Amino acid sequence: MPHRFRNLIIHEYARINDAQVYAILQQRLSDFDAFADVVRQYLHGS
Numbered sequence: 001m002p003h004r005f006r007n008l009i010i011h012e013y014a015r016i017n018d019a020q021v022y023a024i025l026q027q028r029l030s031d032f033d034a035f036a037d038v039v040r041q042y043l044h045g046s
Contacts, residue, residue, distance in 0.1 A: 005024060
């Protein structure tokens with residue numbers, strides 16, 4: 001599901017609804033931590 005939501009945000013952001021975002025935040029919050037870790041690694045050149 002994380003990849004599908006990422007694609008939705010990037011390509012079809014007009015279709016996002018509040019309930020969908022809320023559900024993801026409630027159920028998949030760790031995905032955001034993992035994404036932040038990847039960004040940190042990229043910025044630090046690792």
